[in-house]
Amino acid sequence: MNGYPLEVNRLTVAYQKKPVLRSVSFQIPEGQLIGILGPNGAGKSTLLKAVLGLLPTLDGEVSIYGRSYREQRKLIGYVPQRESVDWDFPTHALDVVMMGRYGQLGWFRRPGAKERQIAMECLAKVGMAEYAGRQISQLSGGQQQRVFLARALAQNAQVYFMDEPFAGVDATTEKAIIALLHELKEQGKTVLVVHHDLSTVKEYFDHVLLLNGELIAAGPTRETFTPDHLHQTYGGRIAMLADFSAVPAGKV
Incomplete structure (x- = not known):
């Protein structure tokens, strides 16, 4: 494939005429x-939604491997914030995961045995196979998050966008998510994750984007996740550690 997995140029987004992202550019x-x-x-979640065409933009261009999102949507997997999902919708875990196959099938073909097998394999990868027939409203928060990760896996995407997948999950789910991220990386996939726990950044990520209304810095973690860049991004809301990592003074 040609071009970068994601290239953003001069992206500007506003809510009710108030700018949230200003001229953001990166590769x-x-x-x-x-x-x-x-x-x-x-503007972290706003960035993801604007890239995915879920929010209107005032200016800027977004390309996925050199082409528009509309042309490349089959290459994209998305895990939204858990709080944004209606978990009372009457459906089972397996049905949710099978929804991830519609991009490959098209909306007018019904999923068959092959899609069901793929969905079950994806549930197994996140440790949720035994809950395939469970209503999603009956699952814990961590279990619900793993179901949505399984749905993203079922999409067989090249580029994944995950909006705070670690928020509010238990230690077991966090380990499962990290294992999954590394598996995707080993397969050559690209994964972008909105994240707030600064203490795990060096351990989890190869590359970081630092945002605060505009792009503060972007690049390899070892070069970009620095005290100076963090101070520019967070101001006085972080406590610096001696090894130049950082932890939030509160949730950031």
Whole structure:
């Protein structure tokens, strides 16, 4: 495939005429785990939604491997924030995961035995096979998150966007998510993750984007996740550690 997995140029987004993102430009390398970091209200989730065409933009261009999102949507997997999902919708875990196959099938072909097998394999990868027939409303928060990760896996995408997949999950689910991210990376996939726990950034990500209304810095974690860049991004809301990592003074 030609071009970068994601290239953003001069992206500007506003809510009710108030700019949330201002002229953001960057390129993402292929086959990397990328953390998107910044304080609350910095525009992290807005960035994902604008890239995916879920929000209107005032200016800018987005390309996936050199072409528009509309042309490349089959290459994209998306895991939204858990809080944005209606978990009371009457459906089973297996049905949710099978929804990830519609992009490959088209909306007018019904999923068959092959799609069911793929969905079950994806549930097994996140440790949720035994819950395939369970209503999603009856699952815990961590289990619900794993079902949505399985749905993203079922899409067999090249570029994944995950909006705070670690938020509010238990340690077992967090380990399952990390294992999954590394598996995707080993397959050559590119994964962008909105993340707020600064203490795990160096361990989890190869590359970071630091946002606060505008792009503060982007690049390999070892070069970009620095005290200076973090101070520019978070101001006085972080406590610096001696090894130049950082932890939030509160949730950021």
